[in-house]
Amino acid sequence: MDRISLLPPYRIAIVGGGQLGKMMTVAAKQFGFYVTVLDPTERSPAAQVADQQVIADFNDGKAIRSLATAADVIIYEFEHIDTAALLALEEQGCLLFPSAKILAVIQDKLRQKTAMAKAGIPVPLFQEISSVDQIKEAATRFGYPLMLKARSGGYDGKGNFLVENPGACAAGFDCLGASGVMAEQFIPFVCEVSVIVARGRYGEIRTYPLSENEHQDNILRRSIIPARVPADVVKRAQEVAEAVISLFAGVGVFCVEMFVTKNGEVMVNEVAPRPHNSGHYSIEACVTSQFEQHIRATCGLPLGDTALRRPAVMVNLLGEKGYHGPAVLEGCAAALSLPGVHLHFYGKHKTVPKRKMGHFTVTATTLGDALAIAARAEQFLRVISQKEGEN
8 A cells, every 4th residue: 555645634543442552542532533443341431532442342353344345454552352353354455553463472471582582582582381380391491480371362461470588389370371381581680661653654764762660569650751761772772672673573663661770781681562651751742742652653655754752751540549439639739730740640549549540750961850740740649439338
């Protein structure tokens, strides 16, 4: 298909109606595109801004096939989708980005790591696990602690189990064994970083500044941009990210999460074939947001400038402990009175503890100023509702 030269009309279908789908939709609407989202939740966040919502399960093959009749291109906001229907659509000539074949590999962490290792991309040592004895065998290679990972379905720390000693092998296998398991060398990293990288339909690649990511309870809590690492680490990380998206022949935005070791080496932890939480800062801080870039790439438009306009800090807003029900964001006025604060509340109907309900980004002249303002804003903002046990 030739590059788009006239706008609109163009029709995009998005599988998934959460916050990533919402921000993809907003980016698509700035080009005047028609957007349909598929999500089982009525009035999902993306549906609040899209033209149409199909209310169906993500693994509903019939519903996914129906999208093809009303879309020029299909994209998705998360990778935990049954690929059978997507593969069938591709065989019928439908445009789906990233492709279902890529998705099938990346969904399986063992296949993902195997592909990267064969291509010479730096990854921790790993092996397939099918018994408790094999975990112990892996420990003789990797040492303790070692990380067990479910081959599919994990996110925000779910699907991971840290095996700290021989006595924990059985518990780890019992926890994850039903879904297929791999063991991975534990990397004593000094920091975790990620690179948002985009590849267009015609092979052009653009990388974003390195994001330094801080986690709490295995959930991304804060991203700091630019990452506070040496320039040679930034260069290596961006080169690795470009190698990853080229290996998978990805079209669209990918996020490549990496560990940085004390020796300044980078090792790929995981790959997400879509825009990512750690790239939210790009909405305000970069010339082209990751979401606009994803729309550009998947729709055949030229890729945009990824330059950082100002240093930034992004903080996730999670549901507070002890609260559930209709979500309320407390402290907005105080936080928004601070300079450089940009607030995003996703429109999810209910909050539960640790659920991602929104985020804010602070941009400032210096990174020190952004960090200080973000710390102040974080003191004000709380996602609450009625307390647990209240009617």
